[in-house]
Amino acid sequence: MLHNVCMHSRTVILFLLLAMAATLSSQTPAPQAPPAAPQVPPATRPVYPTRDPHTPGYVTAKELPDGAIPPPDSDGNFILGPTHPAAPEVTLAPGIPTGTVIEFTMSSVDSKFYPGIAREPNTFGTPDPTDPAKLIVTTSHPAPYTRKVAVYVPSQYVPGTIAPFIVGADGPDLMLFTALDSLIAARKLPPIIAISIANGSGDAQGSQRGLEYDTMSGKYAEFVEQEVLPLVEAKAHVKLSRDPDARATMGGSSGGSCALIMAWYHPELYHRVLTYSGTWINQQWPPNPETPHGAWGFHESIIPSSPVKPIRIYLEVGDHDLFNPNVMRDNMHDWVLANENMARVLAAKGYHYQFSFAMNAGHVDRAVKQQTLPEALEYVWQGYHAPTR
Numbered sequence: 001m002l003h004n005v006c007m008h009s010r011t012v013i014l015f016l017l018l019a020m021a022a023t024l025s026s027q028t029p030a031p032q033a034p035p036a037a038p039q040v041p042p043a044t045r046p047v048y049p050t051r052d053p054h055t056p057g058y059v060t061a062k063e064l065p066d067g068a069i070p071p072p073d074s075d076g077n078f079i080l081g082p083t084h085p086a087a088p089e090v091t092l093a094p095g096i097p098t099g100t101v102i103e104f105t106m107s108s109v110d111s112k113f114y115p116g117i118a119r120e121p122n123t124f125g126t127p128d129p130t131d132p133a134k135l136i137v138t139t140s141h142p143a144p145y146t147r148k149v150a151v152y153v154p155s156q157y158v159p160g161t162i163a164p165f166i167v168g169a170d171g172p173d174l175m176l177f178t179a180l181d182s183l184i185a186a187r188k189l190p191p192i193i194a195i196s197i198a199n200g201s202g203d204a205q206g207s208q209r210g211l212e213y214d215t216m217s218g219k220y221a222e223f224v225e226q227e228v229l230p231l232v233e234a235k236a237h238v239k240l241s242r243d244p245d246a247r248a249t250m251g252g253s254s255g256g257s258c259a260l261i262m263a264w265y266h267p268e269l270y271h272r273v274l275t276y277s278g279t280w281i282n283q284q285w286p287p288n289p290e291t292p293h294g295a296w297g298f299h300e301s302i303i304p305s306s307p308v309k310p311i312r313i314y315l316e317v318g319d320h321d322l323f324n325p326n327v328m329r330d331n332m333h334d335w336v337l338a339n340e341n342m343a344r345v346l347a348a349k350g351y352h353y354q355f356s357f358a359m360n361a362g363h364v365d366r367a368v369k370q371q372t373l374p375e376a377l378e379y380v381w382q383g384y385h386a387p388t389r
Contacts, residue, residue, distance in 0.1 A: 047320075048320045048321065048322060048323045048362070049320065049323055050319050050320045051319050051320070051321075051336045052319075053079045053319065053357045053359075057340075058340045059077045059340055059343045059344050059347070059355070060077065061076075061077035061078055061079045061355070061357055062076065062077065062078050062079065063078075063079040063081075064078055064079060064080060064081060065081065066081030066082060066083045067081060067083050067084075067085050068080075068081070069087075069356075069371060069372055069375045070354060070356065070375065070379075071375075072375050072378035072379045072382065073379070073382055074354065074379075075352055075353060075354055076347075076353075076354065076355070077343055077347075077355045077357070078354070078355065078356050078357070079356075079357045079359065080356050080357065080358040080359060080361075080368070080371070080372070081359055082359040082360035083360075084358070084360070084361070084365070084367040084368050084370070084371040085371060086367070086370035086371060087179075087370065087371055087372070087373065087374045087375070088182070089178075089179050089182035089183055089186075089373075089374035090175055090178055090179050090182075090370050090373060090374065091178070092178050092181055092182065093182065096181055096182060096185045097155040097156070097181070097185060098155065098181050099152050099153050099154040099155055099157075099177060099180065099181055100152075100153045100155070101150055101151065101152050101153075101172075101177060102150070102151045102153065102235055102236045103148060103149065103150045103151070103172070104148075104149055104151075104231065104235050105146050105147065105148055105149070106146065106147050106148075106149060106227070106228070106231070107144070107145075107146050108144045108145045108146070108200070109144065110227075111223070111227060112227075113219060113222065113223040113226075113227060114200055114208065114211070114212065114223060115142065116142060116143050116144045116145045116200065116208060117140050117141065117142055117143055117206070117207070117208050117211060118140065118141065118143035118145075118201065118202055118206075118207060118208060119137065119139050119140045119202060119205075119206035119207050120139040120140075120141075123139040124137075124204075124205075124206075125137040125138075125205050125206060125285070127329060127330075132329050132330045133282055133287075133292060133293055133330045133332070134287045135205050135285060137205050137206035137285060139206065140206035140207070143201075143208075145200045145201045145208055147197065147198040147199065147200055147201075148171070148172065148198045149171070149195065149196070149197050149198070149228060149231070149232070150171050150172035150173075150177075150195075150196040151193065151194070151195055151196075151232050151235070151236040151238075152176070152177040152180060152193065152194035152195075152196070153193055153236055153238055154180060154181070154184050154191040154192065154193070156184055156185075156191040157191045157193065157238065158191075159237065159238075160239065161239065162239045162240070162241050162387070163191060163192070163193045163238060163239065163240060163241060163246075164190060164191075164192050164193070164241050164243075164246035164247065164248075164384065164386070165192060165193040165194065165195055165240050165241065165246070165247060165248070166192055166193075166194050166195070166247075166248040166249070166250055166272075166274075166377075167195045167197065167224055167228075167247070167248070167249050167250070167262070167270075168194060168195065168196045168197065168249075168250045168251060168255075169197060169199065169213060169249075169250070169251030169252075169254075169255030169256075169258050169259065170198065170199055170251060170252065170253075170255045171195075171196025171197050171198050172196045172198070173194070173196045175369065175370065175373060176194055176196065176250075176373070177194060177196075179373050179374050179377060180192055180194055180377070182374065183374055183377060183378065188374075188378055189377060189378065189381055190381075190384065190386045192381075193232075193236075193238055193240065195228065195229070195232055197224070197228060199212060199213065199255075200212055203254070204254075204283060204285075205283065205284075205285035206285060209254065210254065210283065210285060211285070212258065213251070213254035213255055213257060213258035213261075213279075214254050214257060214258075214279065214283045214284050214285065214294060214295065215261070215284055215288075216261060216265075216284055216288060216290075216291040216294060216295065216297065217261070217265060217288075218261075218262075218265035218266050220258055220261065220262060221261075221262040221263075221265060221266040221269055221270070222266070224262070225266075225269060243387075244267065244268055244269050244270055244271045244310070245271050245272075245310075245383075245384060246384065246386075247269060247270045247271065247272065248270065248271075248272035248273065248274065248380055248381070249262045249263055249270050249272070249273050249274070250273070250274035250275065250380075251274075251275060251276075252275070252276035252277055252278075252364035252369075253276070253277050253278070253279050253363065253364050254279040254283065256275030256276055256277060256278030256279060256315075257275075257278050257279040257280060257283075257295040257298075259273050259274065259275055259278075260273050260275065260278065260295075260298070260311075260313065261295070263309075263311050263313075264298075264302075264309065264311070267309045267310055267311060270311075271310050271311055271312065272311070272312050272313075272380045272381065272384075273311060273312070273313040273314070273380070274313075274314045274376050274377065274380045275313065275314065275315050275316065276316045276364045276365075276368070276369055277316065277317055277318065277321050277322070277335055277339075277363045277364045277365075278295075278315055278317075278335075278338070278339060278342065279295060279335065279338075280295045280296060280298050280299060280335075280338035280339065280341070280342050281294065281295060281296050281332050281333050281334070281335065281338050282294045282295075282296045282330055282332035282333065283295065293330075293332055294332075295338075296332040296338065298342065298345075299338065299341035299342045299344070299345045300341075303342075303345045303346065303349060304345050304348065304349070308349050308350060308351065311351065312351075312352040312353070312379075312380060312382065312383070313346065313351065313352075313353045313354075313380075314353070314354050314355075314356075314376045314379050314380050315339055315342055315343065315353065315354070315355045315356070316339075316355070316356045316357075316358060316368065316372065316376070317335060317336050317339035317340075317355075317356075317357060317358070318336075318358045318360075318361030318362050318363060318365050318368065319336070319357065319358065319359050319360065319361060320361070320362055321335040321336050321339075321361070321362060321363050322334075322335040322363050323335065323336065335363065339355070339357075340357075342355075343355040352382075354376075354379050356368075356372060358372075
């Protein structure tokens with residue numbers, strides 16, 4: 001009897017506790033979810049105007065069927081259609097031997113050419129009120145850097161022999177290495193060593209990259225010659241040709257202007273140049289009174305007024321490549337016009353050059369590079385004869 005009473009009492013107490021909990025729960029507000037983070041719209045890239053290759057004043061060019069590319073042995077101006085299928089050579093086919101890639105790092109503390117600079121983040125220069133062709137940069141300061149260098153050595157390279165080579169900006173460039181694997185295996189190119197050098201960081205005026213690539217002088221070529229190439233030979237165990245006809249440079253954007261600058265100021269070192277969306281515009285900093293308009297000066301006055309140099313060059317630009325009319329209000333920031341002008345002055349001086357105007361393409365357009373790089377390499381190396389052993 002006592003046991004039953006105790007059980008009944010426990011049941012009543014449990015019931016009362018459950019009732020009280022339910023009451024408290026109904027009076028306590030439910031926890032609220034944290035407020036949603038404000039939606040930040042994604043950064044939008046500027047939309048550049050689409051230029052028509054038939055614009056009055058542009059060079060006369062041969063319009064190719066959509067998907068076609070120029071032959072590698074033809075000089076002149078060409079218009080690529082809007083579809084850009086990748087060349088088979090940029091995808092390694094089964095059975096093709098692959099080269100070896102050796103990487104190493106260089107530090108600014110070891111360079112007598114480039115001790116290092118940087119511009120403060122989210123800052124830029126302002127136009128000089130007395131000269132719109134000059135940009136005043138006050139936020140650049142000394143800063144250290146490191147850079148990676150990747151060296152591609154084809155499997156066909158014979159140790160101890162002297163090899164032709166190509167120096168590329170903004171490396172490493174894996175597409176270049178794959179294209180070389182394919183072209184060398186097909187015997188469309190000799191065994192070429194590729195030296196793909198990263199920039200020293202940043203971009204444009206006041207940055208290390210801008211200082212290296214946009215400066216109109218032989219300094220960057222001298223840096224490569226004296227500080228990079230000896231390391232390449234030591235670390236990759238190769239011998240590099242001293243023959244300028246066995247040496248090429250390449251790059252996109254400011255890396256493209258750098259490629260020509262290297263050959264222009266040191267034609268005794270380089271005769272072959274390959275560029276995509278070359279920055280032949282006014283971007284040099286610090287200003288130089290000898291070349292007041294930077295790389296824009298190439299087509300404005302330097303090439304027209306200079307004796308012809310032994311340089312073969314490939315150029316490409318996209319129909320909606322960069323156009324910045326308000327950067328400095330100097331009318332020297334239209335990448336399409338700059339490349340058109342380059343084609344015109346190169347033709348007038350009798351240079352061996354090939355210029356591709358790519359439809360449906362932007363700045364250093366990856367699809368266009370995949371479509372054209374093998375042919376561009378073949379074009380640039382036309383006329384090369386490896387020395388007999």
